Amino acid sequence: MRLGDLLRVSIRQLLRHRRRYWGVILAIAIGTAGFITIITMGRDLKKNFNRDLELLGKATLIRIYFEKRPSFGYQRFQPSTLEALRRLPGVSEASLVAQHPWVLGSWQGRDYHFALLGVDESFWKVNGLTPQGGKFFTSGDTNYSQRVCILGPELARTIFGREKVVGDQLAMQQELYTVTAVLNGAGLGDYAHFAFMPLSTAENRIQGISPANRIYLRCRTWEDVGKVAPLIPGAIQAVQPVQGLKVEVAWDHLRRVEAVAWWVELFIYSSIVATLILGGVGIWTVMMAAVRSRTREIGLKKAMGAEDQAIMAQFLAEAVCLSVAASLLGSALGFVSVEVTSLLIHSHPGQGLFLMCVLLGLLVAVGLGVAAGIYPSLRASRMEVVSAIRYE
Amino acid sequence: MTPGNGGPLIRVTRLSKHYSNGHGVIPVLRGVNLEVRPGEMVAVMGPSGSGKSTLLFILGLLQPASSGKYQFMGQDMLALSRAAQAEFRRRQVGFVFQNCDLFENSTVYENLEFPLVYAKVERQERPDRITAALERVNLAHRIHHPANHLSGGEKQRVAIARALVNEPLVILADEPTGHLDRTHGHMVMDHFEKVVAAGDTALIVVTHDPQVAERCSRIFSLEDGILNEN
Numbered sequence: 001m002r003l004g005d006l007l008r009v010s011i012r013q014l015l016r017h018r019r020r021y022w023g024v025i026l027a028i029a030i031g032t033a034g035f036i037t038i039i040t041m042g043r044d045l046k047k048n049f050n051r052d053l054e055l056l057g058k059a060t061l062i063r064i065y066f067e068k069r070p071s072f073g074y075q076r077f078q079p080s081t082l083e084a085l086r087r088l089p090g091v092s093e094a095s096l097v098a099q100h101p102w103v104l105g106s107w108q109g110r111d112y113h114f115a116l117l118g119v120d121e122s123f124w125k126v127n128g129l130t131p132q133g134g135k136f137f138t139s140g141d142t143n144y145s146q147r148v149c150i151l152g153p154e155l156a157r158t159i160f161g162r163e164k165v166v167g168d169q170l171a172m173q174q175e176l177y178t179v180t181a182v183l184n185g186a187g188l189g190d191y192a193h194f195a196f197m198p199l200s201t202a203e204n205r206i207q208g209i210s211p212a213n214r215i216y217l218r219c220r221t222w223e224d225v226g227k228v229a230p231l232i233p234g235a236i237q238a239v240q241p242v243q244g245l246k247v248e249v250a251w252d253h254l255r256r257v258e259a260v261a262w263w264v265e266l267f268i269y270s271s272i273v274a275t276l277i278l279g280g281v282g283i284w285t286v287m288m289a290a291v292r293s294r295t296r297e298i299g300l301k302k303a304m305g306a307e308d309q310a311i312m313a314q315f316l317a318e319a320v321c322l323s324v325a326a327s328l329l330g331s332a333l334g335f336v337s338v339e340v341t342s343l344l345i346h347s348h349p350g351q352g353l354f355l356m357c358v359l360l361g362l363l364v365a366v367g368l369g370v371a372a373g374i375y376p377s378l379r380a381s382r383m384e385v386v387s388a389i390r391y392e
Numbered sequence: 393m394t395p396g397n398g399g400p401l402i403r404v405t406r407l408s409k410h411y412s413n414g415h416g417v418i419p420v421l422r423g424v425n426l427e428v429r430p431g432e433m434v435a436v437m438g439p440s441g442s443g444k445s446t447l448l449f450i451l452g453l454l455q456p457a458s459s460g461k462y463q464f465m466g467q468d469m470l471a472l473s474r475a476a477q478a479e480f481r482r483r484q485v486g487f488v489f490q491n492c493d494l495f496e497n498s499t500v501y502e503n504l505e506f507p508l509v510y511a512k513v514e515r516q517e518r519p520d521r522i523t524a525a526l527e528r529v530n531l532a533h534r535i536h537h538p539a540n541h542l543s544g545g546e547k548q549r550v551a552i553a554r555a556l557v558n559e560p561l562v563i564l565a566d567e568p569t570g571h572l573d574r575t576h577g578h579m580v581m582d583h584f585e586k587v588v589a590a591g592d593t594a595l596i597v598v599t600h601d602p603q604v605a606e607r608c609s610r611i612f613s614l615e616d617g618i619l620n621e622n
Contacts, residue, residue, distance in 0.1 A: 001509060001510060001512070002509075002512060004515070005509045005515075009509070012498075012502075013497075016497045017497070296493065297495060300489075300493050300495075301506065301510070302454075302478070302481075303452065303454060303481060303487045304481065304482065304487070304506055304507045304510055304554075305478050305479065305480075305481040305482025305483070305485075305507065305510045305511065305558075306478065306506075306510045307474075307475055307478040307510075308474065308478075310510060385449075385454040385455070386449050386454050386455045389454070389489065389493075
């Protein structure tokens with residue numbers, strides 16, 4: 001039997017008995033669509049999942065600093081170090097920070113002590129912080145060491161008795177600073193009690209501020225943290241000495257996040273595998289039923305001279321056509337699902353990845369069709385002609 | 393394989409068939425001898441269970457014999473491999489069964505196409521051969537009809553056309569008029585006669601019906617597994 005005839009006859013057979021195959025097609029299609037969505041959107045979903053989780057556990061945040069030891073002096077990170085770290089694979093953003101643990105501030109004659117951080121423009125993104133009112137520092141503020149500051153909401157309430165303080169002025173070390181924003185965001189934590197100013201301003205105007213000896217580094221996903229952390233000392237050493245360098249990773253948080261993610265992934269992949277197995281069992285069942293109900297047809301075809309291989313090939317081709325049809329439907333559903341997910345998480349994956357998943361889905365479908373169809377096809381091919389013809 | 397000059401198409405010698413069950417051996421055919429020449433119409437009659445269909449199935453290599461000799465144009469048929477048996481059925485034999493046995497979800501054309509598909513006939517040749525076969529049973533106008541929309545008589549004529557489409561040397565018909573009324577039964581036999589008269593095709597028909605048997609050139613009866621010519 002020629003391949004063209006085989007495919008034509010198989011597709012015709014499926015179309016004419018489509019009602020009996022709908023359930024199986026749908027099961028495999030859903031499995032395939034799930035597979036395509038998870039693989040195509042996986043990275044972006046993880047990023048979103050990551051963004052939501054990291055703010056709770058800071059699992060993807062790496063803290064890098066020089067220990068404050070007299071023998072090493074006060075080391076500071078060079079701007080080129082920051083650039084080198086940003087270039088590491090898996091790094092999303094890095095921020096350079098200087099700190100003063102106990103700066104003196106005053107408002108309306110009353111003194112307050114609070115922690116002050118001198119930060120660069122990336123600090124807010126790295127820590128997932130947003131302005132509640134006002135705006136973050138502009139490049140002009142940074143370049144010209146302007147006297148501006150941002151307050152944590154608790155600090156604003158402590159000093160001013162309210163959170164809406166944008167435009168108000170606060171004195172620090174005898175100089176007045178204009179409040180440009182009050183912070184907000186899930187990653188606030190202790191920063192609610194902090195004051196912030198541009199790094200250049202802090203280094204130039206605040207006495208007793210540490211050198212910029214602290215870097216906060218945000219990884220893209222929690223999976224990147226374990227890969228990035230060991231690369232950090234080498235990347236820094238290529239630029240400057242590393243005596244007293246400390247790299248801190250929240251391993252406990254990370255492991256918990258990884259454990260949660262692992263269980264979620266296990267659940268999703270198990271569901272997909274279960275759906276595909278169900279689809280496979282479905283194919284097996286409908287093909288077995290088809291072999292039984294078409295016993296006389298098989299006998300007749302053998303009487304016409306069909307060889308065992310031709311009968312086997314026909315049933316196998318029907319099983320493969322069935323699973324490929326299901327996979328194509330699944331690809332269409334997967335496309336819709338990817339588009340919808342993209343809209344929901346504001347991220348669009350590459351076409352290449354999607355097409356690769358469709359191709360992979362088709363290959364899996366062919367494998368499933370062959371695996372599930374092989375036994376029924378063998379049974380059909382080995383049927384004795386006379387008993388098949390006499391089958392009622 | 394083409395018919396030889398004057399020699400028998402089919403020669404069966406001391407052919408036996410028995411079945412074994414838990415209680416012993418049940419003989420079905422006992423030392424059957426039969427010769428059929430090209431263009432002959434042969435009827436095999438006998439009561440139910442006498443082994444008529446079994447003989448037909450053995451001649452069509454659908455079932456093995458227990459012992460004896462079966463030659464088709466001088467070739468030993470009982471020694472053929474499974475693949476060679478299928479090849480023989482594709483090229484030399486056309487079957488017509490009692491129940492018409494068309495593929496119900498297919499059209500008349502598709503029914504007749506299957507033997508050509510298995511014989512690997514080129515696709516462009518098929519329409520002409522199918523039309524020619526249908527013309528021989530006066531059903532060319534039904535070529536694209538669904539098989540399940542045909543009457544019983546038409547179905548049996550399509551079954552005959554399907555048996556003819558590969559231009560076999562022998563047609564083996566198992567009670568071909570069994571499910572038809574007398575008029576349609578006669579019509580089917582008319583078509584068989586036409587086919588046999590047109591060439592070297594032989595017909596072996598198994599039947600209960602004496603009127604069908606009378607249309608054949610030779611009549612055999614099979615009783616208790618023994619075949620006798622009337």
